[in-house]
Amino acid sequence: MARVLIAEDEPKIARLLVDYLAQAGHEASVVGEGDRVLAAVAAEAPALLLLDVMLPGRDGLAILRELRRVSALPVIMLTARVEEIDRLLGLELGADDYVCKPFSPREVVARVQAVLRRGQPAAAGPPFAVDELAQRIHYRGRPLPLTVTEYRLLQAMLAQPGRIFSRDRLLDLMHDDLRDVTDRVVDSHVRNLRRKLEDIAPGQSFIHSVYGAGYRFEVVEGP
Numbered sequence: 001m002a003r004v005l006i007a008e009d010e011p012k013i014a015r016l017l018v019d020y021l022a023q024a025g026h027e028a029s030v031v032g033e034g035d036r037v038l039a040a041v042a043a044e045a046p047a048l049l050l051l052d053v054m055l056p057g058r059d060g061l062a063i064l065r066e067l068r069r070v071s072a073l074p075v076i077m078l079t080a081r082v083e084e085i086d087r088l089l090g091l092e093l094g095a096d097d098y099v100c101k102p103f104s105p106r107e108v109v110a111r112v113q114a115v116l117r118r119g120q121p122a123a124a125g126p127p128f129a130v131d132e133l134a135q136r137i138h139y140r141g142r143p144l145p146l147t148v149t150e151y152r153l154l155q156a157m158l159a160q161p162g163r164i165f166s167r168d169r170l171l172d173l174m175h176d177d178l179r180d181v182t183d184r185v186v187d188s189h190v191r192n193l194r195r196k197l198e199d200i201a202p203g204q205s206f207i208h209s210v211y212g213a214g215y216r217f218e219v220v221e222g223p
């Protein structure tokens with residue numbers, strides 16, 4: 001059982017989430033105004049905050065930014081704005097996960113369970129976790145904002161660390177229908193993947209170029 005605070009101004013959605021969370025054994029309360037969210041966090045000391053981006057008064061992004069100055073409370077953002085996702089998860093704001101609206105309450109509950117599980121002390125485990133059902137990859141509990149292709153490439157490399165993947169092999173993994181995909185397309189996906197990994201794990205490198213052969217994934221953690 002965990003206490004969950006839901007910051008959501010649409011009563012129907014809020015009620016649905018309360019019901020589903022209750023079925024999963026969690027106790028949820030609702031705050032509908034942006035200005036009251038931080039006070040409610042302080043008063044109720046929830047184990048997790050479900051935070052809608054679009055709230056009257058103060059919006060979810062401003063709330064998250066202020067919360068992160070003082071608290072590492074797990075936060076799952078509810079957003080209808082797909083273009084916000086990179087920022088939400090990035091270093092700037094640091095949400096733990098997000099769910100896009102419209103969502104199924106079941107999906108929200110599954111994310112809540114996953115984030116709560118991650119919060120439990122097991123920090124010494126492997127840094128990457130693959131969620132095959134959701135097609136997501138987490139680094140130290142934070143989801144990487146990957147495209148489907150990037151997910152496939154990284155998932156394959158994670159499954160066989162140290163193995164050299166040729167560009168042809170990576171092309172196969174991409175399952176692209178395009179007839180004219182070239183080595184350069186692989187390189188550009190790998191470049192994007194590296195950038196996203198660098199965003200979430202600054203100063204570390206994971207995907208190494210092997211001259212004339214392809215790429216190899218290795219976790220070499222810095223200090």
Ligand code: CA
Binds near residue numbers: 052053054
């Ligand atoms: Ca809203």
